[in-house]
Amino acid sequence: MKLLHYIFMLTLAVGVNAQNSISGNFSPANSFKWLMVYRLDTNGAQYITDTAVKDGHFSLTLPSSVSPGIYRLVYAVPQDEYYIDLIYNCEEDIVLNFDLKSGLQLVSSVENKLFIEYFSDIDEAGDRLMDFYSTGESNVQKYMQLVNNLKQIQDKYESDSEGTIASHFVKANRHYLPQGFLPLNEYLIKKKNHFFDEINFKNTTLQASEFLADKILNYLFWAVPPGTTERKELVHEINKNADFLASKLQAVPEPLQVSIWSKAWKKANENKVYEVSDYIFNNYLKNLALKEGNENLISNIETKTRLRIGAVSPEITWEEDGMPKSLTGLDGASNYLIIFWSSTCSHCLNELPGLYEKLKNVKSLQVVAVGLEDNAENWKKTIPILAGFHHAIALEKWDSKYVKTFDIHQTPSYYILDNDKRIVARPENSEDVIDYLSAK
Numbered sequence: 001m002k003l004l005h006y007i008f009m010l011t012l013a014v015g016v017n018a019q020n021s022i023s024g025n026f027s028p029a030n031s032f033k034w035l036m037v038y039r040l041d042t043n044g045a046q047y048i049t050d051t052a053v054k055d056g057h058f059s060l061t062l063p064s065s066v067s068p069g070i071y072r073l074v075y076a077v078p079q080d081e082y083y084i085d086l087i088y089n090c091e092e093d094i095v096l097n098f099d100l101k102s103g104l105q106l107v108s109s110v111e112n113k114l115f116i117e118y119f120s121d122i123d124e125a126g127d128r129l130m131d132f133y134s135t136g137e138s139n140v141q142k143y144m145q146l147v148n149n150l151k152q153i154q155d156k157y158e159s160d161s162e163g164t165i166a167s168h169f170v171k172a173n174r175h176y177l178p179q180g181f182l183p184l185n186e187y188l189i190k191k192k193n194h195f196f197d198e199i200n201f202k203n204t205t206l207q208a209s210e211f212l213a214d215k216i217l218n219y220l221f222w223a224v225p226p227g228t229t230e231r232k233e234l235v236h237e238i239n240k241n242a243d244f245l246a247s248k249l250q251a252v253p254e255p256l257q258v259s260i261w262s263k264a265w266k267k268a269n270e271n272k273v274y275e276v277s278d279y280i281f282n283n284y285l286k287n288l289a290l291k292e293g294n295e296n297l298i299s300n301i302e303t304k305t306r307l308r309i310g311a312v313s314p315e316i317t318w319e320e321d322g323m324p325k326s327l328t329g330l331d332g333a334s335n336y337l338i339i340f341w342s343s344t345c346s347h348c349l350n351e352l353p354g355l356y357e358k359l360k361n362v363k364s365l366q367v368v369a370v371g372l373e374d375n376a377e378n379w380k381k382t383i384p385i386l387a388g389f390h391h392a393i394a395l396e397k398w399d400s401k402y403v404k405t406f407d408i409h410q411t412p413s414y415y416i417l418d419n420d421k422r423i424v425a426r427p428e429n430s431e432d433v434i435d436y437l438s439a440k
Contacts, residue, residue, distance in 0.1 A: 125146070312421055374395070
């Protein structure tokens with residue numbers, strides 16, 4: 001009995017301290033230098049380890065102290081864009097290949113392969129059902145075969161994934177399946193009404209993954225009544241979805257709420273649906289970020305909002321011939337160009353004289369050049385080479401108010417405004433400035 005007890009305890013100790021590896025190849029090899037590993041939980045990403053990527057290959061052994069869950073492999077910055085998420089169950093080694101063009105290939109990992117294959121198969125089956133609708137078919141028998149195929153795939157993977165981390169996602173992703181034929185509009189309404197039936201918002205495994213955020217964003221932007229095409233009506237429906245989701249998100253920790261609403265804001269802002277991004281920020285995101293002490297997020301969003309395309313430019317003031325001048329006080333031009341530069345910036349001194357000559361051929365344009373300076377002496381000596389511009393000076397250089405207001409990170413930086421002083425472009429360089437203004 002003592003011998004059996006000793007063997008049992010030894011086996012248990014080996015299991016507890018077992019370590020597994022994650023290895024693989026990246027291509028093109030010279031595009032990858034390092035890899036950082038994080039474990040995802042409801043509070044975000046917790047650093048675990050890192051390793052170098054040598055000639056496109058990496059290999060690392062995770063500490064025995066880590067627990068099963070979702071792990072993120074970050075291979076570039078920004079970290080929230082360049083990553084691979086994997087299930088690590090502490091029971092198997094993971095081998096992968098990743099190519100910048102073709103994406104991820106799992107060489108070895110039963111659970112991750114099951115996870116990927118499930119979503120591939122279920123999405124393909126769902127697409128076939130939508131194809132049925134898009135082609136206008138009406139064969140009820142074929143329709144029900146497509147529905148039953150969805151059910152069979154779902155049931156198979158739920159059975160195959162039982163007892164795994166992947167099962168949380170498989171079960172939560174179960175589709176709404178009609179019992180009989182439904183016209184497209186009715187099907188979409190039913191699908192929306194049952195969208196979250198299988199999702200437990202309190203499930204910490206779902207909370208620690210991108211799955212939950214992806215589902216929420218999908219509902220927010222796409223679960224709108226069929227035939228909604230007018231912008232005003234579409235915005236109204238998306239904002240209604242946001243209100244509905246706010247009640248659902250009460251079940252998740254506030255840091256995760258901030259993260260999800262931030263992604264929703266970003267998606268709306270990138271697609272220039274500013275009525276939605278503003279609604280999300282003003283009604284949900286800002287208050288939550290304040291509670292979490294995330295002033296940087298608020299500041300970044302307010303900056304992007306202030307400087308987005310279509311926004312009226314912030315004010316600029318200066319003195320000219322002893323008289324106070326302002327950007328809003330300028331008139332009579334079709335476009336206005338704001339240049340942030342410095343008389344001590346060698347790149348500015350090389351670039352701006354050439355731009356100055358080319359701008360002489362641009363009709364109906366006024367230019368405001370804002371010098372970011374430590375003192376006025378050198379600036380006064382330099383501005384005569386750009387005599388046709390309006391000249392403002394911002395002392396304290398990188399600590400001046402205009403640097404923050406206009407989000408300036410380098411000189412020269414450019415803003416092009418229309419005749420109403422609304423921002424219409426933020427060119428990267430002087431060539432882009434000329435290209436934009438010449439095309440008008």
